Amino acid sequence: MDEKTTGLINPLSLARRRILVTGASSGIGRATAELLARLGASVIVAGRDEERLARTRSSLVGDGHSQIAFDLSAIDEIPGIVARLAKEGGALSGIAHCAGVQAGRPMRIVDQNFMDDLFRVNVQSGLALARGFRQRGVPASGAAMVLVSSVSAFVGQASNVVYCATKGAVVSATKALAVEFMRDKIRVNCVCPALVETEMADRFRTTMSDEQWQGYVAQYPMGIGQPADIANSVAFLLSDAARWINGTTLVLDGGLLAG
Amino acid sequence: MKKQEFIRELALALERPDEGLQEDVLLADIPEWDSLAVISFIALVDEHFGAAVEGEKLAAATTVADLIVIVQPHLED
Known part of the structure; x- marks a missing residue:
């Protein structure tokens, strides 16, 4: 029986809905993919x-699920990949960008390579996906779009300076993307x-x-979180239930920052 | 990576490029061996060998030589 x-x-x-989930091989990405499918998405x-x-997968x-392997550090290839997904399989309703790397390094051993790697995967890949998403014919x-940042955007941690900086950048980018993409009718x-x-x-x-x-x-x-705790919120933000939520940041921390 | 190269890398991470590190030195006697140095050691092992250092083994290390034992399986002869 239907509604x-x-x-x-x-x-x-x-x-x-057709939704792209990055980082889907494990952890939060996999849990998100599984939940979105249970909610009816392709x-x-x-x-x-x-x-x-x-x-x-x-x-x-x-039914209707698919997979695509690509390297998120090849930034300039990402918009073309997203465009191809839409052209070949139909417009995308959402992107859940769950891929990212966590690597702690005290500042005494941080170098350009390390910073470039973290910013490329944690920040630039999401921006490239966003660029791809807003192309004509891509968004349904x-x-x-939901980006996965971290409480590290708000709490300083020794030996985690670069990671914190990347996750802070994701929060800022989310707001700016939300504003820029309003004309494209894409929430971020x-x-x-x-x-x-x-x-x-x-x-x-x-x-x-x-x-x-x-x-x-x-x-x-x-206690610490489960991947499903994050997947639930990602699914909510992708759904029409969050139709009026845009450019926002949802902290998922089991009350860690409240105390 | 050879043992001496790793010791040199570790000395750099501990900001002891000139003094270096002697294998028999007690970690407790190295002023730069603090909690961030411990994380630096873990990061170096991850970066150079793609391996995770077991926390229990690291907690049991008391000398530079003990640190070398942890990475020994990854070092060239």
């Missing part, structure tokens, strides 16, 4: 590794997660002793 018959609605429905999973993407419920009606928002239990976090955890890890996690009043 007309039952009177029940699902404001988060993404039926008949998902294009993007990442670097075809095999890992295929695993994500096979885990998606529903009700288009929306971002989410700012704190520590989430992902493969990336596992790697972070192995560098600490158990005692250090317990101390770190104890800072989180509601």
Whole structure:
């Protein structure tokens, strides 16, 4: 029975939406792809590794999903890739840009290569995706983009200066993109997660002793997040339920910054 | 990367380019060996060898030689 018959609605429905999800091989990206599919979207999973993407793709419920492997550090190729996706498969309703890198380096060992790498993947790739998204024929009606920043945009952390700077840039870019893309009828928002239990976090955890890890996690009043916690908010911001939300930043931290 | 090259990299990260690092020196006796130096060591291992340092092993290290033992599997002869 459909909504007309039952009177029940699902404001988060993404039926008949085509949405590109980057970083879909693991963590937040994979959880986002899985949730968007459960909400009815046709998902294009993007990442670097075809095999890992295929695993994500096979885990998606529903039909019409596809995958594309490309390197997000090849910035100038990204707009063309997005245009091709629309030309070959139909206009895009959304982009969830979940790919990113976390790498801590005290300033004493930061160099240009390190800064360039982080800014390229964490900032420039999102801007290039945005550039691709607004091209004529690419965005569908009700288009929306969600960028994944971090609470690191708001909280300084020793040994994380460059990462914090990239995530702050994502927050600023979100606002400016939202303003510039209003004429294109594309909403742009971002989410700012704190520590989430992902493969990336596992790697972070192995560098600490158990005692250090317990101390770190104890800072989180509601525990650390799950990928689904982030996926839920990304799905909301992509849906029509967020029709009037634009250029905003949603902090997802289990109350970490509240105290 | 050879052992001496890694020790040189570590000395640079600790901002001891002139003094260098002797293997038998206690980490506790190196003024520059602080919490950020620990993270620098982890970052160097990640950057040069693509490997994660186990926190427990690092916490147990007391000398420069102990740090070398951690990276030994990745060093050239």
